[in-house]
Amino acid sequence: MRASQYLLSTLKEIPTDTEVVSHQLMLRAGMIRKLASGLYSWLPTGLRVLRKVENIVREEMNNAGALEVAMPVVQPADLWQESGRWVQYGPELLRFTDRGARPFVLGPTHEEVIIDLIRNEINSYKQLPINFYQIQTKFRDEARPRFGVMRSREFMMKDAYSFHINQASLQVTYDAMYQAYNAIFTRMGLAFRVVQADTGSIGGSTSHEFQVLACSGEDDIVFSTTSDYAANIELAEAIAPANVRAMPREDMRLVDTPNICTIDELVAQFSLSVKKTVKTLLVHAREDTGYPLVALIVRGDHQLNTVKAEKLQKVATPLTFASEDEIRLTIGASSGSLGPVNLPFPLVIDRSVAVMSDFVAGANTEGKHFFGINWERNLPLPQVADLRKVVDGDISPDGDGTLQIKRGIEVGHLFQLGTKYSEAMKVTVQREDGRGQKLIMGCYGIGITRVVAAAVEQNHDDQGILWPETLAPFCVAILPINMHKSFRVKEVAEDLYQQLQARSIDVLLDDRKERPGVMFTDMELIGVPHQLVISDRNLDAEAIEYKNRRRGKKEIVPLSTIINFLIREITATQ
């Protein structure tokens, strides 16, 4: 590609309204442009990377025996009504009617459509197992689209759906997908971790996430310092404390705490350990409990894990917190005064709270706290559950090592869905013994557009992007100095350009009438891994300058050996 016939569209300044470095660099490198909130166009440089991601994914999916298909973006609402997700999915599901007033959705995912497709095509165990995938546009009407293409509304996804006669067969394909994902993200040169994950609204049992490690990640992922244990924080179990509850040493007493609204203020003013305090959170109860609200209690220094809370029988799903108005209406005080004593709702306490003694909590009266509260003395021990997020230093759930928490960007997700969709949509297949059976299903996603952002998030420096070799928009840049004045520079540049093109190497010849400084800055910004600078001065010595974007170091290489030198550099880093 000649830069003069290309659209680099690089930006010097950091664009406003950008929070993460990948969003900034993708804009500055001329990869993407915002069309509207959560909607992005891909410029040529971005598209080149996107296609490389897509091709790696396609090759590995094909290698793993998956069959490519393509399903419509626009899906009839009746399938979503049939699966039950028309009601469950919430406002992220964009709904509309066509010219005939028939209801449709813009597909955020394709379980319903693939089930509808295969229930007409597959009826016997003989056709199983089978695994379909597509690489295609999806739409989720996010409440807060952010971070560029990391969390956009329209995005490209690889989604795969496998079908099986039994759990053993599902496990075989699930393992094959696990290996394929490992191969995909390894080929992309990304630092990633596989973690156990919650299955969430998509349903099913076993699930793993592929997380690219990056400070800007929206997910907390948890590892054992010594074992293989790795999980999304949503799923990570906070195991029961080893210690037993100490005997009460204080009497319970009501203390005036005017102007104290937070636990921080409470511990500061009374010189308490935060581990002697609790947080009481009111959430809506399931209707059949007979109560409007349920109180969930975690230790003052812990955070509620809402995914765990949502699994409690008493709690309405999706989990919603009582509003300040509801709290005032039911207890006559603000949320800062909540506590377990005299609260007219069922309580569920975290395992860590169950072993507390002589602790402090709000008195459900404005400006008062109880001190010296003890379970089974001042109030009965309520239901105990794992309610909190794990924290750095917790014992690993497998008992081996302690936990450490990192930030990750979810780029892939594997689910064992089991029979959830085949039951809802009534899909049976004939077994070998002639009897009918519910189809067993797995599904496997990769966020194609998000992978590009994650790669940038993980690979950049002050000058711009440091593309992994397999994802770079161009593999080599030729930067001729004063090409439009020096015939010799032009001749060598054009000759190298032809030679590299003949070898099918993605090469960008910067033949713009720009100053060298602009050329260098642009190539660093868009992150071309191998750069050849051609100048009269070096040509006088029959040499050219090679720069490796990642190593940074420059080398003077004889012109006669530059092609072989370059090929060695390229293959060494791949």
Next chain:
Amino acid sequence: MRASQYLLSTLKEIPTDTEVVSHQLMLRAGMIRKLASGLYSWLPTGLRVLRKVENIVREEMNNAGALEVAMPVVQPADLWQESGRWVQYGPELLRFTDRGARPFVLGPTHEEVIIDLIRNEINSYKQLPINFYQIQTKFRDEARPRFGVMRSREFMMKDAYSFHINQASLQVTYDAMYQAYNAIFTRMGLAFRVVQADTGSIGGSTSHEFQVLACSGEDDIVFSTTSDYAANIELAEAIAPANVRAMPREDMRLVDTPNICTIDELVAQFSLSVKKTVKTLLVHAREDTGYPLVALIVRGDHQLNTVKAEKLQKVATPLTFASEDEIRLTIGASSGSLGPVNLPFPLVIDRSVAVMSDFVAGANTEGKHFFGINWERNLPLPQVADLRKVVDGDISPDGDGTLQIKRGIEVGHLFQLGTKYSEAMKVTVQREDGRGQKLIMGCYGIGITRVVAAAVEQNHDDQGILWPETLAPFCVAILPINMHKSFRVKEVAEDLYQQLQARSIDVLLDDRKERPGVMFTDMELIGVPHQLVISDRNLDAEAIEYKNRRRGKKEIVPLSTIINFLIREITATQ
């Protein structure tokens, strides 16, 4: 690919509700499945063909210097309001609101989005010319989706948009696209014609369509028998008749014509030549004419060309016919009684009508016709225009040869849009002299999904599809007879399968436990160009059977030379 791990999903019966053979064969060959009206899923066999089409288009667009981008399917309404098409586009433009009640459309085309994109990126003649393309999902809410993926609502399109400083530059890129399209459809092995076309609602001046010739085509295309002239019938000029109007020979008289409703009935009952009759059609007039309706008159054996009629100044756009109620209200008779004499509306007559004499027309009174009507005697000669569709045998507009009409499927379209969009959306660029200038634009589409249907429409026989080599889902099929019983057959089949795969040849090994008849029928239906039948009988003679799907003929080929034989066959047909 092993058939046992693939989804062939062929159908024996011709599916109901299918009008054209491509729709039937694509369903029967397991290429597509209907999800809802105008929405189709692509099964693995169809997807393989679709990807081949896509790759040929991408390669030739890249060769022609176009830059690939990707724009969102979901587009903000304000851009359509800015271009004016929010009002003009009609109900094919699917409109909806997001969760924040903001209006959006599902993109049927991307002129607005690309203009919005480049007006921020391109500001100087130095960046021009430039040509962007994408291969992407589009949606048009067709009133009557039909013929499978030939006219579906969701479809895949390659759309390209080029930008220029002047008309000469546009012409260069337009010509390059013309050549690229020729290369694309030639590589696909399609019989096609390029025709001059109307620019329609998309606007602009020059336009060409690439039409695949097929009886089921929805377009009439017109050729000269001797010259290069070729046009869509919408555009084809019916040149003025060479003869002058004959002198009147009859008096005008009012004749009772009870129970006559059609021209056919009129000519039959009065033994008239149809060439002595006229059709009078009432359409809505433009408001500034001061009349509600305009009468358009063509000869009794001719058809009104609505595209030509729409270009008349007096006629409201889009062209709409007066309803039967409106006609009765304004003239007090039905549409079958319409005629030019005493009609209280402006008349526009076709060139052929202007040379008629002593002709017959309705009297604007129920059950009466005027006979012996003559222009400039019984009524003044009204505006004369080219209003009719050309017919077989008309003189070619270039004066060279006569016209012949064929049916075509439009698979590609080139437009010179000029400044239509840059004016509406106020895009200027700086010229070399420093002054600002409206950007000049071209656009170029290929219906990727429609190409697949057109290829089938043009390439099939009673047994199924006859794929052009470059589009076939598989290049070679290996059909082992009794593979699951004969170790020798299995060994040879597996060995050939490995050898062909190693040569990157798309090969399907039919290792299903099916009878030979089922295997043969399926391979004929999905149209694998080269088929190798492996049987014990032929292996006894160290040979296998080769069948060429298109030639039909079978040959017995020595096993030792089969690979070279096959490679010769494959390269010979490419």
